[in-house]
Amino acid sequence: MCEAAGTNRANTLGILFGSTDGGLRWERQVLPPGISQISSVVCPSVITCEAVGFAKSSGTALRTTNGGHTWLAQKLTPGTTVGAISCPTVSVCEAVGDNGALRTTTGGMAWTAQGVPSVAYNLAGIDCSRVLTCEAFGSSSGFNPVGVVIGTNNGGATWRAQHIPTKQSPAAISCPSPTTCEIALSAPFFGGPASGQALRTTDGGLTWVQQRIVDGVIASGISCPALGTCEAVGGTAISYVAVRSTDGGATWNLRALFGPSISKTLEAQDVACPALDTCVLVGSLVSGRSSVAVTARTTDGGKKWSINLP
Numbered sequence: 001m002c003e004a005a006g007t008n009r010a011n012t013l014g015i016l017f018g019s020t021d022g023g024l025r026w027e028r029q030v031l032p033p034g035i036s037q038i039s040s041v042v043c044p045s046v047i048t049c050e051a052v053g054f055a056k057s058s059g060t061a062l063r064t065t066n067g068g069h070t071w072l073a074q075k076l077t078p079g080t081t082v083g084a085i086s087c088p089t090v091s092v093c094e095a096v097g098d099n100g101a102l103r104t105t106t107g108g109m110a111w112t113a114q115g116v117p118s119v120a121y122n123l124a125g126i127d128c129s130r131v132l133t134c135e136a137f138g139s140s141s142g143f144n145p146v147g148v149v150i151g152t153n154n155g156g157a158t159w160r161a162q163h164i165p166t167k168q169s170p171a172a173i174s175c176p177s178p179t180t181c182e183i184a185l186s187a188p189f190f191g192g193p194a195s196g197q198a199l200r201t202t203d204g205g206l207t208w209v210q211q212r213i214v215d216g217v218i219a220s221g222i223s224c225p226a227l228g229t230c231e232a233v234g235g236t237a238i239s240y241v242a243v244r245s246t247d248g249g250a251t252w253n254l255r256a257l258f259g260p261s262i263s264k265t266l267e268a269q270d271v272a273c274p275a276l277d278t279c280v281l282v283g284s285l286v287s288g289r290s291s292v293a294v295t296a297r298t299t300d301g302g303k304k305w306s307i308n309l310p
Helices: 259-264
Strands: 002-007 014-019 035-042 048-054 058-064 072-074 083-088 094-095 098-104 112-114 122-128 134-137 147-152 160-162 171-174 180-186 197-201 211-214 218-223 230-235 241-244 252-255 266-272 279-287 290-298 306-308
Touching: 002 048, 002 279, 002 290, 014 035, 014 048, 014 279, 035 058, 048 083, 048 094, 058 290, 094 122, 094 134, 134 171, 134 230, 134 306, 171 230, 180 218, 180 230, 230 266, 230 279, 252 266, 259 279, 266 290
Parallel strands: 083 122, 171 218, 218 266
Antiparallel strands: 002 014, 002 035, 035 048, 048 058, 058 072, 083 094, 094 098, 098 112, 122 134, 134 147, 147 160, 171 180, 180 197, 197 211, 218 230, 230 241, 241 252, 266 279, 279 290, 290 306
16 A cells, blocks of 8 residues: 655645555545645555644644545644654554654544654654654744654653754754664754755764765655665756665665656656655655656665656
């Protein structure tokens, strides 16, 4: 089961597409009324998925237990904002946003707010490799915000701020094990290296090592199907590309997603790799002021990608 989330062009209507054949064909799914944005979706089983977004200027959560045929809204505290979610099991999910962290152990029937370190002003991404172990990222507050990473190994009862050797904000995270995570870094707010940076931990966030991906690449999504293997997508000044590492981020292999004309107009935004050599990316094809949602799939470790339109 694959789910792809987004909004319409006016950014007023949340949209979900589902695929049951590895991304070859996609069907738009019916959501409850009033959903203005879907910011993140995760599927802990082939029929169960959890999504978070916004409805009437407040955070909302949605769940399907039948492969996307029906989605039910779940109640969150009014005023809550949630931007990312991770569900290590069908019952346990952890969501983060501007207000901190939320956790459910009942499949979304009830959510509990969790305190996070004050330095984590805006949390934008999370990955929980196990029920009790999660890593989340975001940025600090202020005119010149810096990247922030926090972690928990007790299900969010306590979150600890972790030292990272950069001020750049993370763009995406993937944790193939409780001790190993890879973070793709976005472009810096002010100064510093323009792009091509990543962070890696192999001790559960106690230490993070900065890595060079490829000069000129600004990553927007990353997925690590194995401890040493990660696929990232992003863009350069002239095209959108994929990069792959098979040695734990020590080296990265740059690949154009398609031919030059398509790579210039395809905006690759995120990627998920359910198997070692199989990955599906989501993005959009842009032509002038118009764009259309698009997915692409590889089954040979990123050597070749095929485009599929939802």
